[in-house]
Amino acid sequence: MTGRLHCSSAFERRARRQGYALVAGLDEAGRGCLFGPVCAAAVILNDARPIRGLNDSKQLLPERRTILAERIRERAVAFSIAFVTADEIDRINIYQASRLAMRMALDALTPQPHYLLIDALCIDSPLPQEGIIQGDERSFSVAAASILAKTARDASMAEWHERYPAFGFMRHKGYGTPEHLSALSQYGPTPHHRMTFAPVREVLGLIPLQPVPVQEVLWSEA
Secondary structure: OOOOOOEEEEHHHHHOOOEEEEEEEEEOOOOOOOOOOOEEEEEOOOOOOOOOOOOOHHHHHHHHHHHHHHEEEHHOOEEEEEEEOOOHHHHHOHHHHHHHHHHHHHOOOOOOOOEEEEEEOOOOOOEEEEEEEHHHOOOOOHHHHHHHHHHHHHHHHHHHHHHHHHHHHHHHHHHHHHOHHHHHHHOOOOEEEEOOOHHHHHHOOOOOOOOOOOOOOOOOOO
């Protein structure tokens, strides 16, 4: 796979040809942050109400993400959003917390889908599923989920900014920017920082944890 990726409905159309009428895309936001929850979304798009401009949320300007998020909410067959807290992330690790958030979002969908398209991993579900490398850049459904997850998490960071203005969450959304790391060093972590993440542990004077080995399955390149 070379060159620029193209976001399309190819994965959805293939699933429908195989007999799966309702196809959901799932993605998360905030996996690499040092603060706050990880957020996941699940979306079943409506073929009769297409949305132009769907793509990986990270490649969209914030204003464009907001517009697209509104259109997804208006036009989708169904969507749901779920959060897993920093405490839970520290308890089960960020990989498992991301999978849990996706499962929670999936469980909240009404109607339930028949097939899942997931960005780069698999989740605990009996439903047939396909993990797609860079799925948020290749599948409309996964891109829609990435946009909803990103905008929902950014909105939560705006609320956290009001509570902890010295950390600048409105600007960096909890990622490990120089501003955030400087605030961590100056003020120490809040109760909602991810205490198992290396930069936070360093501030606390704790030794880094060994990374949890992860085996990704159900990749799809096609």
